[in-house]
Amino acid sequence: MSDLSLYRSGHLPPGFFARPADEVAPDLIGVTLLVDGVGGRIVEVEAYDQDEPASHGFRGPTERTKSLFGPPGRAYVHRSHGIHWCLNLVCGREGRAAAVLVRALEPTQGLEQMRARRGRDDPYLLCAGPGRVAQALGLTGANDGYRLDAPPFELLLGTAETDVATTPRIGITKAAELPWRFLDAHSRFVSRPRRRS
């Protein structure tokens, strides 16, 4: 990956995900994520890597994490707390567990469909949080392993520069100090405001 600006307002360039997750993650802020034409602009993500204990891949591949260890550019959709689904975008190379968790979108397309799926009207509660994102986009474990460069998925580069802030990750107890949460510094659609310093 060299110059993203060459691809502005188009699809993601080939090889975009074939990099370490903490390099891919900030580049995803401002990218539009759609599933069957419904979705919005990514404003918050977190990176996870096999070598740190917060990663689902830390203890090696399992039935649940096989797509996480698969080729980059695919979805890894896992259940959280037995209730919610969370969408990850697989990075790195096959055989290595690296992924970016999509934590929040600014809803831009298919608002009514997302409201119906979420059972809520407030646009700030449609996609603010990983479980909410998956629910709004209609994603479940059935979508685990799907390619991200083919329908129903679509990823489009943003057209404007985005100010990316970096903070520790949320909701984990291991490797909690790693600064691998990336967010649009000015967006109101993030799951939680930037941590006070």
Next chain:
DNA sequence: GGTATGATTGACT
């Protein structure tokens, strides 16, 4: 086999 723990959310005090 039993128990503890989540990459969370929504309801409630």
Next chain:
DNA sequence: GTCAATCATACCA
């Protein structure tokens, strides 16, 4: 702020 929901996985016996 606290806490239950709900289940696959991890870890210990």
